[in-house]
Structures are given as structure tokens and as C-alpha cells.
Amino acid sequence: MGKRSVPVIDMQDVSGLAEKIVRACEEWGCFRLVNHGVPMELMAEMKGATRSLMDLPMETKLKNSHPEPGKGYTPPNMASPYFEGLSVYDMTSPGAFDHFCSQIDASPHQREVLEKYGFALHDLAQLLGSKLMEGLGLSGELFKGWPCQLKMNKYNYSPETVGLTGAVMHSDPGFLTILQDDEIVNGLEAVDTITGELVPVDPIPGTLVVNVGDVATVWSNGRFCNVKHRVQCYEPTIRTSIALFVLGPKDEKVEAPPQLVDSDHPRRYIPFDFEDYRKLRTKTNSPTGGALKYFLTQSS
Ligand SMILES: O=C(O)CCC(=O)C(=O)O
Numbered sequence: 001m002g003k004r005s006v007p008v009i010d011m012q013d014v015s016g017l018a019e020k021i022v023r024a025c026e027e028w029g030c031f032r033l034v035n036h037g038v039p040m041e042l043m044a045e046m047k048g049a050t051r052s053l054m055d056l057p058m059e060t061k062l063k064n065s066h067p068e069p070g071k072g073y074t075p076p077n078m079a080s081p082y083f084e085g086l087s088v089y090d091m092t093s094p095g096a097f098d099h100f101c102s103q104i105d106a107s108p109h110q111r112e113v114l115e116k117y118g119f120a121l122h123d124l125a126q127l128l129g130s131k132l133m134e135g136l137g138l139s140g141e142l143f144k145g146w147p148c149q150l151k152m153n154k155y156n157y158s159p160e161t162v163g164l165t166g167a168v169m170h171s172d173p174g175f176l177t178i179l180q181d182d183e184i185v186n187g188l189e190a191v192d193t194i195t196g197e198l199v200p201v202d203p204i205p206g207t208l209v210v211n212v213g214d215v216a217t218v219w220s221n222g223r224f225c226n227v228k229h230r231v232q233c234y235e236p237t238i239r240t241s242i243a244l245f246v247l248g249p250k251d252e253k254v255e256a257p258p259q260l261v262d263s264d265h266p267r268r269y270i271p272f273d274f275e276d277y278r279k280l281r282t283k284t285n286s287p288t289g290g291a292l293k294y295f296l297t298q299s300s
């Protein structure tokens, strides 16, 4: 049998859409969205803005600093020497785009594109949240008021890096990520949870990839899969991607809603604070979600 590949979900095909999304979260934790409603022109403008911002001098990019690790500019480092990323954290907080753009002196046009794209992706994330609730038979609003991080990624590949790793194997710590991957340069790979095999998630221009993270595994009481993924270098060229991370609740704990817990499905994880979890992930060097084990309940 050939390798399976991640599900492709057409959002214009509304019949059974919520159930399809839930199933993809359960079976893969990774899927591609087509007809997602984000205008192609806006996606292209955002790629353009990302490329030009990434071309700024290092001293300018370093001004996108944040007191907490991972929430500002990530320069190339020992673990990921070819990767760098600029971040708008938290993009939902008032003035976030103004602050980011003043840090790195972005143009009014770049600022407009970033904000428009950020909010379009945020709207799509809210829609996915409501589809997840619907598909699980729950009511209420998922992700309401949750911090989100908009991250622009650049992989500086060269002939010397072909065959090497651009982003090490990891799961995303938050609930879900909507990724505009490079429309030409491949390299994203996800682990098939059933076979354990790494499968390529090759580009399909105009589409978006969703990666389900650690918070979703806890929130779904173990039903959703926090997909392990990495980015390899296959071509000596620049690779660019843009991620919107929907992280976790700010003032509440990460926990499964009571409707997803019953005697057949006892609570798998002790509720925790997202930022505490993020710190524990770093401290225990658990990039693929291994630190979730510290929160397993007796019954799991
Ligand atoms: O660049 C990509 O395609 C994936 C990036 C990623 O996995 C991440 O930023 O968490």
C-alpha cells in the first residue's frame, strides 16, 4: 500500500463539513483546506509582505523582541540554523499590529496587508472553531478571547543544506495552526498516526494547512491528534511560510468540556494553564508534546 496523504477538505462543500473536520482532527491532526474563503490576492500580498520584511537587516528584525522566548523574532539558532521567524504576539490584542510595525519600521502598505491577513485568518480560525463545536454536538464559542500569534517564517536553504532539516520534528503547543505554506517549495512532512510514517504535505497553491496542537488533544479529552511535523530542505532555495497559531485560553485552564467526559471516556488530563504548559515543554525539552504526560489522570 502506498503512503496515505493528509485529508483535503473543501469548505464550499457544506454537507457534512463539521463532521469531516472533526474526523480529520481525530485521524490525522493535519489537513488541507481548499475554498477556505481567504482571498487569493490577500494571500499573495501577505507572502510578498513576508518576503520583504524577512529581507530587512538583522539589526532591524532583532527589534521585533519580546520578553518571553518564541513570541518575538527568532533568529537562526543552533537547533534551527536555517530558520528565522518574525512574530506578531498577540495579534488579537489592541495595537498589536501598530506595535509590531513600529518595531521593525514596516511601511503603511505592509501594515495594512498584515492586519487584513491576520484578521482574515482569525475569522477562518473562529469558523473552524464553530465547525468543531458543531461536529462534536457542543454549543458555545470556541477560541473566544484566546491569544493568537501571527508568525512569518523563512528557511534560508542553500546547496549545503539539501537533505538537512529546516524545522525539527515538533507538535504545535496551542490548539491549532493555520499555515500558508510555500506555494512552490516543498519540505513540510507530517507523521501518519496510524502507520507512524512521515508523509509529505506537498504544496497546493491557494490552499491552507491546518495543524492540530497539544491543547486540542487535551480539550478533546484525547480524541484529537497533535500532529508531529517537520520541515526538510530538498531544494537550495528560500522557503517562506506564514502561520496563525490559535494558542490557548488566557484566563481559564485548558480542559475538556464536561460534555466530552463520561464514564466511557473518563477525563484524560488534569486541567492546566497554557503558559505553564508552554514553559514545561521548553524546560523538559519536549517539542512533540511529551510533557502532556505530566498531566495524565489516574484513569488514563
Ligand atoms: O513552515 C512550515 O511549513 C511549517 C512551520 C511550522 O510547523 C510552525 O511554524 O510551527
Ligand SMILES: [Fe+2]
Residues within 6 Å of the ligand: 170, 171, 172, 177, 211, 229
Ligand atoms: Fe508547526
